[in-house]
Amino acid sequence: MNFWVVAVTSGTLLSAIVLAFTHHRHTLAKRCRDTLAWMLRLLWRGSVCPRSVHAFVFSECTHGKAESVLETFDLYADAHPSASIGPQLGEALDAIVWRVRPTRVLELGMHCGYGSVSLLRLLPPAGRLITVEQDPEVADLGEEIILVAGFKHAQFQVLTGKSSKVIPKLHSYLEPTQGSGGFHLVLMDHDTRLYLLDLLALEREELLRPSGCSVVMIFRNHMDRSLDDLKEMVRSRPDCYRIRSQLDGMLEIFFEEQSTEAGSSKMTD
Known part of the structure; x- marks a missing residue:
């Protein structure tokens, strides 16, 4: 029973x-x-050691040569875990920079300076890069690599702190002589979980150039759900966001404010 x-x-x-x-x-x-x-x-x-990356690049590259610095980063990445963008994504980023031709660039996440050097070498003489890094040690190491690559402090500025804390203060670091509006190009290569929040914060603070701003986002994990969240946001706001380009490991979102006049003219047409 x-x-x-x-x-x-x-x-x-x-x-x-x-x-x-x-x-x-x-x-x-x-x-x-x-x-x-x-x-x-x-x-x-945990597998990436910023000090090891810095020591290798500093000792092996040709000082004053940006291309040599990037090649040395890639050489290190061939045998060690690395947070560098790498040559494949680097070429795609170069193509975006040539297309956008920015003078104001924001970088979130330094990773010892690879992205910073890659961006700075393509900026015009009047161009300026602001890079934000949460880790003070990584920020110091990255700044030294930027200087080793041959760039001067007048061309860039390194800000240390969480992106959520730094973004509201960025207006005070923009040069008025560079014209009105916000950044022409933003590179996000920090914590992917913050990409959407930081993008919306940049929009809220009016730091994305109204006439057009390309936001490039790096993804190293194919299973990252942040990518789906970003695409969903873009689909929900076609009035000012659209996906401009995409490849494995990189997403470019284009922001542009639609003026009232433009909107009314389209309705008339």
């Missing part, structure tokens, strides 16, 4: 578990993916 009671009870419990799993399988799968992505980020960050 007890056997049948246990059997019936176990069967009922098993059915309940199966039903619950079936009903919530999508939620469970998402949580598993997010947990795995979080673990991969921790492993990746």
Whole structure:
């Protein structure tokens, strides 16, 4: 008798578990993916040593030559974990810079200066780069590499702190002589979980150039859900955002304010 009671009870419990799993399988799968992505980020960050990267680049590159600095970064990355953008994404970024031809550039996340050097070497004489790095040690190492590459402090500024704290203060660092409006180009290569929040903060603070600003975002984890969130936001706001280009590991979002006059003329047409 007890056997049948246990059997019936176990069967009922098993059915309940199966039903619950079936009903919530999508939620469970998402949580598993997010947990795995979080673990991969921790492993990746822990494996990169900024001091080792800096020491190698500083000692092996030709000082005063930006291209040599980038090539040395790539040489280090061939044998060690590295946070550098790398030559493939570097070429794609170069193409965007040549197309946009910016004079005001913002970089979120230094990674010892690879992106900074890559951007600075293509800016015009009047161009200026503001780079933001949360880690003070990485910021110091990156600034030294920028100077090693041959650039002067008049061409760039390194700000240390969390992006959420620095973004509201950025207006005070923009040169009035460079014209009105915000940044022409923004490179995000920090914490992907902050990309959407920081993009909206830049818009809110009117730091994205109204007539057009390209925001380039680097993704090193193919399972990163932040990419889906960004695409969903772009789809929900076609009035000012659109995806301009995309390849494996990089997304370019274009921001442009639609004036009231332009909107009314389209309606008239």
